[in-house]
Amino acid sequence: MIQNGRALRQEHVPSELVHRDGEIDALTAALGGGRSNLFEDVIVTGPSGAGKTSTTRYVLRKLEEARLDVETGFVDCIGANSSTGALAGLVRASDRSAPLDPRANARTVLIERLREMDKEFVAVLDEADVLEDKQIIQALYSVPNVTTALVCVNYDDLLINCDTRIQKRIRTFRHVEFDSYGDDQLADILSKRAEVGLLPGSIDEETIWYIADKAAGDARLAIAILRRAAKQCFDLRDEEIMIDVVDDVADAARNEIASRYIEKLSTHQRILYEVVREEGPIQAGDLYAEYRKRATDPKADRTLRSYLNSMQREGLVEKEGGGRYTEYDLV
Template identity: 35%
Template sequence: MIRDARVLQPQFIPDEVEHRNPEVNRLSDTLKPIMDGQPGETSLLVGPSGAGKTCIAKYTVERLRENVLDINTRYVNCWQDYTRFQVLYRILDCIDCTVDVHRRSTPKDELLDRLREYDGPQFVVVLDEVDQLEDKSVLYDLYRMQRISMILIANREQELFSQLDDRLTSRLQTCVRISFDKYPLDELVSILQARARWGLSEGAIGKQELALIADAAAGDARIAISVLRNAARLADQDGRAEITADVVHEAVPEGRDEVRQKTVEQLNPHQRALYDILRDEGELDPGELYDRYAERVDDPKTKRTVRNYLSKMDHYRLVVADGKNRARTYRAR
């Protein structure tokens, strides 16, 4: 049944994207100056998880690489590389400037100096989940470099800008904003049809079953693809020739749990501590949660930073925030 398992992986970038042409065209316009050897405009892709932001950023950069002979690109997932040092290291590693860098002893300023000395071709840096950065001053550093163009990806613009200082806010206010909405059911079905056509044997799944998957995913393409992948695996293991509705229903919880678990694994240590406390102790108000958190970690973050962490985790459906202001409580989902 499974002809090409790569197509069913979340990181797969198709040769053609579905239902995001306006967003692709707008992002492409921000990068057009690079074709003439000039830096592109800074762009900010905002929208809910599973709306295609990462896919469109990677797809558009790949199309640019097909048309520009000399160009460097680097994708950085700020869930995993959330410190200033990690971001600078990841970018420098793309141009082979990290051979003698020691993660514990090399000063961050030395990495920045090396990047400032870069005199190669235009460089596109995609910073995904940019609001996860602990030290957002690295955005100011990159913004000032003439050969670097940034594509920033975040869920909510307001939450991102609330974490920036005035200097950085004034710079990024002029960036090109590209908004993404959740996929409606028919568009998500179309995306799944394409994945099934590329990755599964002909007739392996019908449109009605794809609609069941799309409905369960509620506009989130990550969940939809995860459910399709699990359904294909279950059917394949049972020796079935097609994915039936009962297989889809069995695959839905596994698909959702798979996405949730991958998100949990990407949490930074402070977010993971908050998640574990809520999972172990149940519902807590902000004060109780912060006290437990401060006892558990070394060098706890400020209450404002913890609120931002919890907001991010709420967006990714890892925690539930009930009530407002003093009546607010948090619990693990």
């Protein structure tokens, strides 16, 4: 049944993206791939599973294929949410990651390494809203040969945790907004994946539409369901994915997405998550207090709220109430 397992993985960026032509054109124009060859800082927003990350990676790949004077770097800020960690990830991507002098200011050295490049560097910060220190945005802006792309779910959530100077800077960025996929669009995406990843006749149109409906606009979930359904059929030596198989694997696919997110959590994010897991439902004040008991050099409440908002969007935790009566629990 499976002829190309890579095509069934969430992180796989296909050679052709469907239903994102406008977003691709806008990103390409901003990141030096348009007719003007000019570079423009950009912020990419939209709901989880709307294709923001895949589309951005696709545009980066096309940009590097088309231009020899451009390098790109991509950092997932969930796992590298400090300024130094994010900068180190970008420098590694630029292949300029020689050991740092322990006596030097790491952030300053990393910025200088980007400044010394003889090419334009496109720096992508995915999940930028969970950065604990947004000063990296200003630092990157100060480097003439660096163009910054911020990827996050909500524009306002990113701004609210920035100081006034950085808010003003971000408001000058070109804004590329993604909407959730419709069922027909998800069905097209799944059909393309199945065409490359599965043998002909392995899944019919009705089942593809059923998966699209189950995923409710989330391409990550749709692809995870397809992959798990294909694997179950392969293991059982079935020749076709049927609707009952989709029902069997849907919950496991959701858990897989959640688990992948949990694996990337930083130390402080993980402590926060573990408190909710062990103590939930728990009021926000009690949650923060317990977090501070366990954490070394604990983060500010504003940063913790940003972490929790991100976990809520990813379906790890749920929130009820508001203000002093806000309560968190596992989904």
